Amino acid sequence: MKLAEIASALNARLENGSPDTEITGLNGIEEAGPGELTFVSNPKYGAAARTTKASAVIVAEDFPATSAAMLRTKDPYLSFAHALELFHPALRYAPGIHPTAVVHASAKIGRDAHVGPYVVVDEDVEIGDNAVLLAHVVIYRGVKIGNNFFAHAHAVVRENCKIGNNVLLHNGVVIGSDGFGFAKTAGGRWYKIPQPAPVVIEDDVEVQANSCIDRASVGETRIRRGVKIDNLVQVGHGSQVGQDALLCSQVGLAGSTDIGKRAILTGQVGVVGHCKVGDDAIVTPQSGVAHDIAAGTIVSGAPAVDHKLWLKYSALLSKLPEMARALRAKKK
Secondary structure: OEHHHHHHHHOOEEEOOOOOOEOOEEOOOOOOOOOEEEEOOOHHHHHHHHHOOOOEEEEEOOOOOOOOEEEEEOOHHHHHHHHHHHHOOOOOOOOEEOOOOEEOOOOEEOOOOEEOOOOEEOOOOEEOOOOEEOOOOEEOOOOEEOOOOEEOOOOEEOOOOEEOOOOEEOOOOEEEEOOOOEEEOOOOOEEEOOOOEOEEEOOOOEEOOOOEEEOEOOOOEEEOOOOEEOOOOEEOOOOEEOOOOEEOOOOEEOOOOEEOOOOEEOOOOEEOOOOEEOOOOEEOOOOEEOOOEOOOOEEEOOOOEEHHHHHHHHHHHOOHHHHHHHHHHHHO
C-alpha cells in the first residue's frame, strides 16, 4: 500500500515522508527494514525510533521528529493494530455445512454459517447469523449463541450455556465444564455435587486456547461484556468477571470469585474463593489474592499487599541473612 493510503485508513497525519512510499508489511521497531511500517508507543523505544531502518513509524502527536517518515496518531499502539488488519485481513469461511458434521434436526443455525468437518451440534441448540465452527467443535444440547460466533477447532460449549454476540473461542476452550464441588461423606469419601447451573458469556468476549470456565451448582458463572481471557486460565464455578477485565495466562479463580470492571490479573495470579477484586485494580504476576482488593489499587506478592509495600519487602529479602547474623551476634 502507498503510505498515503495507510495514513488515510488510520486517520493519521503523514509527516516527513513521501505519500507515494510503498509499504509491503509491518515489523517491530528494531527488526523493521525498508518498505516496512513500525510503531513506537513505549518511551523506552524512543532511541530505537531514531535509528530504525523502517520506511515509516507510527508515533504519538507529540513524539520528537525522526529521520523516517512519521504517521502521527493519538494512540500509536491502537493504530498499529489497525494497520496490521490492513495487511492481514481475517480469513473468510464459505457458508455451508460439511458433510461429516452432525447437526441435530431441532438445532437452529442462522444465516451464512460455516460448520466445518466433524462438528457436532446437539438438540435444541440456537446459533445466530455468521457463525464459524471449525473442525471438531462440539456444542451440547440447549446452548444459545448470538451472532458472529467464532469457535476454533476442538472448542466445546457444554449444556444450556448462553453466549452473546461477537464471541471468539480459541482451540481447546471448554465453556461450562463441571465446577469442582465435592462433599465428604461420613466414610471419608468424596460425593460429587451436581453442577447444573450454566455459564453465561456476554457480548464481545474472547477466550484463548485451553482455558476453562466452569458451571456452578446454583446461580451462574458470568463473564461480562468485553472480557478478554488468555491461554490456560481457570474460572471457577459461580465466579463473576466484570466488563472489560483482563485475565492473563495461567490465572486461576476459585469458586465464587468476583472480579471488577477493567481489573487486570496478570500471569499466574491466583484468587481464593469468595474474594472480590475491585474495579480497575491490577494484580501483578504470580500474586496470591486471599482477601478483597480495593478498587483502583495495585497489589503484589503472596499474600498480595500494596505494590509499594511489596517493593520494600523485596528490597529487604537479599539482606535477611546479613540481618539475621547481626541479630544473633547482638544476642550473644
